[in-house]
Amino acid sequence: MHRLVIAADRALVDGAFRPAAVTVEDGRITAVEPLGATPAEAIRLAADEVLLPGLVDTHVHVNEPGRTEWEGFRTATAAAAAGGVTTLIDMPLNSIPPTIDPAALRVKREAAARSALVDVGFWGGAVPASLGSLEALWDAGVFGFKCFLAPSGVDEFPHLSHEQLDRALEELAAFDGLLIVHAEDPEVLDRHVGGGGPGYPAFVASRPPEAETTAISAVIEGIRRTGGRAHVLHLSAASALPLVAAAKAEGLRLTAETCPHYLVFDEEHIPDGATQYKCCPPIRDRANQDALWRGLLEGVVDLVVSDHSPSTPERKFAGGGDFQAAWGGIAGLQSGLSAVWTEARRRGVPLETVVDRFSRRTADFVGLGTKGRIAVGADADLVVFAPDAPYALEASGLRYRNPVSAYLHHELVGVVRRTLLAGVDVDPAAAPRGRLLERA
Structure with a gap:
């Protein structure tokens, strides 16, 4: 039986930082006690370090198999x-x-079993051809079903029409499955097609907030009619927040997420031709960002997740700075916590609030009650974090298959010094120890 004790002056327990000694046995937390006399073999964190629960990122594109040159497990x-x-x-x-x-x-x-260094679960897909047969995939253990309401960017994953969205919600309601939705309306996008080019404002104008609000309204109407449940992915347009808030107040089972890039970057500071910042829906202006922060802090937005969507440099910079031609996704899995914490710190938002949106809430969203928290009985997935340590993210430090990210060269605060999975340090050079998860 593997046993260790971690002693920290600041451990995030029950939503607040306090001194604690955390005992781990055989991959689980067996005790969380006041910090007093600790065994000689205890790991004692440095004065500038805090102990956090491992983060749970429920929106990651790994791309393996088939496009493993973009990324892999x-x-x-x-x-x-x-x-x-x-x-x-x-x-x-x-x-x-x-x-x-x-x-x-x-x-x-x-x-994933051959390569995963952390625990991995899987979403299923709802595409036109799979409607009517979703329950078999649900029974196989997926956490829910992803759909697009506008073209996905890859031919093998077509989007649903509004009529097909209703069919999917009806089908899932029968077994209480969860639909997670890329909510942009194709008719609105078709009315705002841009001519491409390097101008970032022109790209943003080609995917206006109306595309999100129209699609989210359709999702809300669908769950109102079917009694189902749905989740809005990567919410970008703050104008959709009142719709989400009203649906929640009505008692509809709707949740929403946003992403670090919407909370950290803004339209005014994205240079023309800088396609490393392209994502769909797009990064909008600073006023929109301020409203997203308010929505997050008020609970209208439930989660923060990376939407890690990498590609090869050739695809990400296709067209030599043409936003229409470049791949629309941001690689942010490695830097999300420090990026959001850097901005939160500037805004006076405490670290415990930030971590909660990345860990406990994401874990609870997918029903992983032993993840995302430091508590007796929880998985001993732990992070040693130095919240005041500054660093600049450089390509040499990225562990992605392709060292491309919108966060490169940005000055960030908050360094992950150790990550433990089931009480054991994650070693990128070691044999994979990640477990494959299924919906409970």
Whole structure:
């Protein structure tokens, strides 16, 4: 039986920092006690370090198999651990085959089992061809079903029409499955098609807030009619916050997430041609960002997740700075906590509030009650974090398959010094120890 004790002047327990000695036995936390006399063999954190629960990132595109040159389980989970993430839930695209049936899920699980350094679960996909057969994938252990309401960017994962969205919600309501939705309306996008080019404001104008509010309204109407449950992915447009708040007040089972890049970057500071910042929906202006922060702190937005969506440099910089041609995704799995903490610190938002949105709330969202918390009986997934340590993120420090990220060269605060999975340090050079998770 593996046993250790970690002593910290500041450990995040029950939503607040306090001195604690955390005892770990056989991968689980067996005691959280006041910091007093600790055994000689205890790990004693430095004065500038805090003990956090491992983060749970429920929105990660690993891309293996099929597009492993973009990313893979080994590199993605190494980057996750470097950023304090001990559990990730893999999206059903952009891998080939997409995870839209039990056979494809088996392929995904086999790939992850060979390489994962942290724990990994899986989302299924709801595409037109899979409607009517979603329950089999649910029974195979996926945490829910991802769909797009606008083109996804890859041909093998087509989007749902509004009529198909209703069919999916009806089907999932029958077994209380969860639909997670990329909510942009294609008709609105078609009315705002831009001509491309390096101008960032023109790209933002091609994906206006109306695309999100129209799509989110359709999702809300669908769950109102079916009694189902749904989750809005990567909410970017603050104008959608009143819709989400009203749906929650009505008692509808709707949740929403946002991402570090929407909380950290703003339109005014993105140079023309800087396609490393391209994502869909887009990063909007500073006033919009301020409103997203308010929505997060008020509980309208439930979670913060990376939406890690990497690609090769050739795809990310396709067109030589043309926002229309470049791949629309940001690699942020490794830097999300420190990036958001840097901005939160500037805004006077405490670290415990930030960590809660990355850990306990994300874990509870997918039903992983033993993750995302420092508590007796929880998994001993722990992070040693130096919240006041500054650093500049450089390509040499990235563990992604391709060292491309919008966060490169930004001055950040908060360094992950150790990440433990089930009480054992994650070693990128060691044999994989990540466990494959299924919905409880």
